Amino acid sequence: MSTNAKFGGASVPASRLVSSLAPPGEISSTDIDRSCCIPLLALFGGAALWLVVGSVLALIASIKFHAPDFLANCACLTYGRLQPVADDALLYGFCLPAGLGVALWLLARLSGTPLRGAIVPIVAANLWHLGVFVGLAGILIGDSSGFAWLEFPRGGSVPIFFAYLLLALWSIMIFAGRRGRTLYPSQWFLVAALFWFPWIYSSANLFLLTSPVRGVAQAVIGWWFANNLLVVWTGLVGLGAAFYFLPKITGRPLQSHYLALFAFWTFILFATWCGIPPGAPVPAWMPTLSAVAAAWLLVPWLAVFLVVWQTVHGSVRSSWNNTTFCFVGSGIDAFLLSGLMLMAMACPQISRFTNFTWFGSAETQLRLYGFFAMTMFGAVYYILPRAVGLEFPFPKLARVHFWLSLAGIALLVVPLAIGGIVQGWKLQHPDIVAFADTTKAMLPFLRVSTTGLLLMLLGNLLFFANVMGLTLRWKIALLKQFIAFVKSPLETTSASASLRRDKEVRA
Amino acid sequence: MKNGFLVFLVSLVVLGGSWCGFVLAPVLQLGGQKQTTILNSSDLYPVGRPGMANQGLQVYRANGCAACHTEQVQQDGVACDVVLTSAGKTPLAVTNAISSLKLTGLDKGTADAAVDKINAAGGKAEIHITATGPDISRGWGLRHSVAEDFLYDDPVQLGSVRIGPDLADVGTRRPDANWQLLHLYAPQSVVNGSAMPPFRYLFRVQKIGGEPSPDALNLPKAFTPPAGYEVVPTAQAEELAAYLLSLQADVPLHDAPFTQPLAVSKP
Numbered sequence: 001m002s003t004n005a006k007f008g009g010a011s012v013p014a015s016r017l018v019s020s021l022a023p024p025g026e027i028s029s030t031d032i033d034r035s036c037c038i039p040l041l042a043l044f045g046g047a048a049l050w051l052v053v054g055s056v057l058a059l060i061a062s063i064k065f066h067a068p069d070f071l072a073n074c075a076c077l078t079y080g081r082l083q084p085v086a087d088d089a090l091l092y093g094f095c096l097p098a099g100l101g102v103a104l105w106l107l108a109r110l111s112g113t114p115l116r117g118a119i120v121p122i123v124a125a126n127l128w129h130l131g132v133f134v135g136l137a138g139i140l141i142g143d144s145s146g147f148a149w150l151e152f153p154r155g156g157s158v159p160i161f162f163a164y165l166l167l168a169l170w171s172i173m174i175f176a177g178r179r180g181r182t183l184y185p186s187q188w189f190l191v192a193a194l195f196w197f198p199w200i201y202s203s204a205n206l207f208l209l210t211s212p213v214r215g216v217a218q219a220v221i222g223w224w225f226a227n228n229l230l231v232v233w234t235g236l237v238g239l240g241a242a243f244y245f246l247p248k249i250t251g252r253p254l255q256s257h258y259l260a261l262f263a264f265w266t267f268i269l270f271a272t273w274c275g276i277p278p279g280a281p282v283p284a285w286m287p288t289l290s291a292v293a294a295a296w297l298l299v300p301w302l303a304v305f306l307v308v309w310q311t312v313h314g315s316v317r318s319s320w321n322n323t324t325f326c327f328v329g330s331g332i333d334a335f336l337l338s339g340l341m342l343m344a345m346a347c348p349q350i351s352r353f354t355n356f357t358w359f360g361s362a363e364t365q366l367r368l369y370g371f372f373a374m375t376m377f378g379a380v381y382y383i384l385p386r387a388v389g390l391e392f393p394f395p396k397l398a399r400v401h402f403w404l405s406l407a408g409i410a411l412l413v414v415p416l417a418i419g420g421i422v423q424g425w426k427l428q429h430p431d432i433v434a435f436a437d438t439t440k441a442m443l444p445f446l447r448v449s450t451t452g453l454l455l456m457l458l459g460n461l462l463f464f465a466n467v468m469g470l471t472l473r474w475k476i477a478l479l480k481q482f483i484a485f486v487k488s489p490l491e492t493t494s495a496s497a498s499l500r501r502d503k504e505v506r507a
Numbered sequence: 508m509k510n511g512f513l514v515f516l517v518s519l520v521v522l523g524g525s526w527c528g529f530v531l532a533p534v535l536q537l538g539g540q541k542q543t544t545i546l547n548s549s550d551l552y553p554v555g556r557p558g559m560a561n562q563g564l565q566v567y568r569a570n571g572c573a574a575c576h577t578e579q580v581q582q583d584g585v586a587c588d589v590v591l592t593s594a595g596k597t598p599l600a601v602t603n604a605i606s607s608l609k610l611t612g613l614d615k616g617t618a619d620a621a622v623d624k625i626n627a628a629g630g631k632a633e634i635h636i637t638a639t640g641p642d643i644s645r646g647w648g649l650r651h652s653v654a655e656d657f658l659y660d661d662p663v664q665l666g667s668v669r670i671g672p673d674l675a676d677v678g679t680r681r682p683d684a685n686w687q688l689l690h691l692y693a694p695q696s697v698v699n700g701s702a703m704p705p706f707r708y709l710f711r712v713q714k715i716g717g718e719p720s721p722d723a724l725n726l727p728k729a730f731t732p733p734a735g736y737e738v739v740p741t742a743q744a745e746e747l748a749a750y751l752l753s754l755q756a757d758v759p760l761h762d763a764p765f766t767q768p769l770a771v772s773k774p
Contacts (some may be wrong), residue, residue, distance in 0.1 A: 068694075068704040075708040080571020106765045142569035146662035192518045199522070203530050207651045208662070216654045216664045217537035224529035261514070268518060272525035280665065281652040283536060289528070356577055356669040427669065430644040437670055439702045442670075 027114060033386040035114035036105050040387045042125035043101035043167075044380050048460075050093020050132060051373070055207045058086035062450045065443065076140040083490040084151045091149065091229070091366055092160060095134045096197075097125065098376040103190045106244055108394040110179030110187055124166035131159030146490040149226040150204050157205055161198065162272050168478070169192040186258035189240030189351065192268065193233050196501045200228045207396055216282050217335050227275025230364060231342065235267060238335060239304065241268050241379050242328050246311050249325045250318075255310035263303035270296040274342065278351045292345030301339045308332050327378025330406055334370030335475040338363050341417070352428060356444065359420025362413045369456065370409040377401070377463060384470060391478065393469035397462045404459030411452030419445030543655050544758040548724075555659040556753040563750025566743045570661055570706065577666035578675040578754070582651035583640035585764070587618035601630035635766040636759075648676035648756055650763040654760040656756045666729055671703055678755040687748040689741050696730040709744040712736050 040455020061082040064070050071077040108115050116122070138144070143153040152160070171194055175187065204225035207213050213221070246253045254260060273293035276286045312319070312329065317323040341363040344350045354360065381398050385391055392398065417440050426438040515680055542551040556564070567573070589610040594601045603689045608621045623630040637643075638650045652675045657663045681687060686697060692710050694701035710724070712732045723737035740748070760767045 003754060064704055065702070068702055070703045073707055075570075078570055078702050078706070078708075080574040084571060085573045144569065144571065146568035146573070146574075146664060148667065160579070181511075183514070187511075188514055188518070191515065192522070196522055200524065203526065205533065207530065212661050213534050213538045215532040215537055215660070216541050216663055216665070217540075217660045218661070219657075219665050220533040220537070221530050228525070241565065265521065268521050271524060273528065276529070277667065279579070279651075281579050281654050281656065282533070286529070286533070339574070355581075356751065357668065358668065360667060395532065428641045430641045436698075436702075439670065 002103075014351035027112060030386075030389075031110060032108050032112070032114045033105070033383075033499075035116070035118065035390060036101075036108055036383075036387070037387045037474075039115065039118055039125055040105060040384060041474065042122050042246075043097045043128075044384060044467055045471055046125065046129035046132075047094045048464045049088040050089045050097075050129070051460045052457070052464045053136075054086050054089030054093055055453065055460050057082050059450070059453045059457055062446065062453050063088055064256060066450070068494070075142065081140055081144065084144060084148070085136050087149070088139065088151055089132070089136060090373070092130075092135065092152070093375065095234060095372050096160075096164070096369060096470050097128055098380065099193070099234070099372070100128075100164070100171070101125075102376060102379045102383065103166065103237060103247050104171045104174070105387065106186055106241065107175045107190060108493040110184050110244070111174050111180075113174050113177045113179060115170070115174060121167055121170050124163040124170075126166070127159050128163035130155045131161075131163060132200040134159065134395075142171050145209055146207055147204075147222040147225075147375045149229060150208065150222060150283050154209070157201070158210075159424070161201055162204075164291070165198055165199070168198065179338040185254060185257055185264065186240040186244045188261070188264050189243065192264075193236035193240065196228065196236070197233055199234075200225050205321050216280075216504060219280065220276060220282055223277065223280075228272055230367060231274060232268065232271045233269060234367065235335070238331060238372045238375045239263070242332050242335075243307070243326055245328045245378060245382065246308065246332070249322050249328075250312050250315040252311055252315060255307060257264045259303055259307050262302050263307060265317050266296075266303060267300035270294075270300060274346065278346070278348060278355060291346040291348065291351075294343050297339060297343055301336065301343075304332075305336060323402060324378040326399075326402050327374050327381065330402075331375035331378065334366050334374065334409070338367040338371060341366065353421055353424035353485060355424070356427065357420035359417045359424065362416035362420055365416070366409065366413045369405075370413065374409075375406060377405070380463075380467070384467065388470055390470060392466045393473060394462070394466055397466060401459045401462040401466075404455050404462070408452045408455030408457075408459055411455060412449045415445040415448040415452075419449075512567055513630050516605040521648055537654060540658060542658065548763055551607045552758055552760065553658055555657060557749065558585050559749040560753035561580075561659075561750075562662060563746035563748070563753070564662075564664070566709075567664060567750055570709075570747075572674075573664045573666040575666075575668065575670035575703070576674045576742070577669050578657075579652045579665050579675065580642045580648035580650070580673055580675045580756070582638045582643060584638075585615065585636050586613055586639050587613045588635045588637070589613065589618055589625070590633050590635050591625065591630060592633050595629040595631060597629040601625060604613065604628035604630070636764050638763075638765050642673060645672070646680060647673040648679075649767075650756070650759065650765050651751065651765050653760060655760065674751070674754055676754060678752040679757045681740040682752060684748045684752055685725070687751050688744060689726065690725045691744060691747065692724055692738060692740075693730045696727050706744070710738050710740050711736050732774065769771055 005139070058073065060139040061079055062078065104115065104121065133156075136151030138153035138156055139151050141148055144151040144219075145153060172191065175191055204221055207221050208218055212218060233418075243260055270293045274290050274297065276282065276293060278287045280287050286439075316329070319329075341359070345354050345360065345363065382391070421441055423438050425442060425459045426433040542553065544550065545552050555638075589608070591601070592604065604624050604627070608624060609617075610621060613621065617638075620711060622632045638648075640651075642648060643650075656675065657665070690697050691704075691706045693705050693707070694703040695705075713720075713736065714739050715735055718739055720739050722739045724740070726738060759767065
């Protein structure tokens with residue numbers, strides 16, 4: 001309770017901004033949900049926008065393989081800029097803010113503590129999206145840093161770094177002020193992720209951009225960073241969310257907390273060391289260590305598999321009509337599948353045929369979209385109506401979104417993975433395959449994957465429509481409230497009273 | 508609470524471990540890396556790219572060439588050939604010694620043993636080392652890429668996917684700046700059916716005023732601008748071409764040995 005008082009005390013001045021300040025012991029989950037409303041609208045709304053932007057750009061980039069001349073006169077739209085912008089829009093535009101929003105809400109719910117000082121996460125969310133805008137624009141005008149997944153120039157990286165710090169700080173303050181003592185597994189996963197990003201992002205920016213180290217040490221740090229963001233961070237947040245939603249929806253407790261803790265520790269122990277590709281021109285111990293760590297990933301892989309299997313086993317059919325369950329469940333499947341691909345890529349006999357091919361990109365897309373984004377979709381569909389206190393305008397479209405995204409990601413990943421192996425085999429046989437043929441052989445696969453991107457774009461548009469529609473409903477409700485308030489000045493004495501009354505009406 | 512604290516303490520140590528391994532250790536081991544000497548020579552390698560090529564690296568970075576190109580040649584191993592340089596005073600003995608030996612495609616140990624036998628018979632022999640592997644067979648380099656190749660690059664652009672060929676040694680196989688410029692302006696003008704996107708925006712199409720510019724590209728018919736116009740490279744294109752020409756990882760090093768072929772046949 002002492003930490004509670006400490007952090008609670010620090011946030012008192014700002015706490016007036018939150019409409020509900022019920023005394024401890026009487027906090028309902030509705031109060032907690034509502035306390036996150038505006039920060040979540042800001043985080044998820046911007047994320048939904050970047051998701052659409054990213055998938056439009058990914059589609060354009062993909063078309064360039066079928067027609068290299070397409071939009072070739074514009075420097076901003078050259079493949080080498082579009083591709084990282086599309087990737088970063090998905091990762092920094094959608095995945096991170098969505099993950100931060102979900103973490104904020106989950107920690108509030110699990111801690112039984114409402115969010116106080118909502119203004120800070122609101123400002124941080126907007127700062128984040130501004131940083132993403134500057135970063136993406138910077139890449140388009142040629143200011144990319146040149147390191148994969150760390151492309152943002154300073155104008156983008158500094159704002160998102162501080163925005164992250166603020167959001168993480170607020171989430172951790174909620175966590176520190178929690179009411180129960182025993183921790184739920186999701187809390188370990190989320191808090192570790194909240195800590196880890198500032199660490200890796202600042203290290204990478206410091207050693208690669210602010211005062212760059214010499215030579216290939218740059219590449220090693222770049223790979224370490226990318227792996228820790230794409231595999232470890234998304235893994236922690238995505239699993240943290242899944243370990244909350246799967247038991248919640250199936251109505252069965254997580255099986256078991258100890259196994260989940262084991263999965264957590266082994267995952268961070270091994271996954272953090274992956275990422276240095278085989279054959280890289282760096283001291284041999286580095287790729288070797290990465291390969292060994294990747295092989296050991298089988299341990300947390302099995303643990304996650306067991307936790308999920310034992311938890312949802314037998315209730316899949318009854319839970320299948322729940323959209324969140326569909327999203328999170330298939331997200332976990334994608335996590336396991338991409339884990340297998342990651343392990344395969346580190347195995348020397350296989351990496352020969354996957355290194356430098358589309359296979360790696362298939363793995364990344366499966367992880368980022370198939371696992372992480374899908375899990376976040378499920379979470380957002382669950383959280384946002386509760387936080388806002390209104391229904392989505394097109395709840396039926398969530399199902400359509402699910403099927404479009406699922407079909408899209410399958411059509412994107414399967415051909416790229418198979419094509420990647422074909423490409424790798426051809427690259428390995430210089431005596432019978434000319435290089436030009438390795439490029440040509442990929443075209444049919446790329447054609448299917450472009451179709452996949454199109455389906456994903458359609459799905460993402462439906463998500464965008466629902467999130468924006470809900471935001472609009474919320475604004476209209478606020479406006480109505482305001483008008484009612486102006487019309488009847490005698491009945492209500494203050495804005496906060498009006499808000500409180502409104503909540504009663506809605507509840 | 509105590510329990511939770513322990514969980515986070517352990518996590519912090521675990522996470523920090525990978526930071527020590529893949530951030531701190533590389534900085535310490537590689538951050539102070541120095542030039543090395545070329546095998547069988549006292550010359551230092553690398554000497555650093557000329558200024559224009561360094562600016563070209565920035566053009567390469569800004570346009571994301573690494574989205575399609577790697578700069579890391581892979582190698583499976585080496586093959587050694589024993590080459591007789593002198594039969595000495597006892598040619599018959601040497602011929603006898605040789606006739607019982609396999610002289611090509613050996614590993615290093617067998618090759619050394621063969622040389623010893625020839626020496627014992629009174630002849631003289633050398634070992635020629637060639638790197639092996641698919642990348643080498645494709646002509647992408649004479650040896651695998653090593654850390655030294657990138658000593659002075661910032662940012663280091665190793666790339667991760669080969670939609671186009673590996674470029675670690677492209678300056679050796681495509682040493683003509685004009686070819687590079689033509690290829691950047693219109694890849695299909697020099698490579699039939701090339702899938703590389705054109706980088707026309709690095710060039711200016713301008714009206715020929717008086718004298719044609721000496722820098723104007725000499726394009727094949729199908730790619731020429733309208734009559735009265737010419738295509739000239741911008742400074743960025745020139746720098747990029749200079750960078751591509753500077754990509755020459757073609758010297759043998761202690762950790763990546765090979766014997767310089769006598770006559771290099773370039774495509």
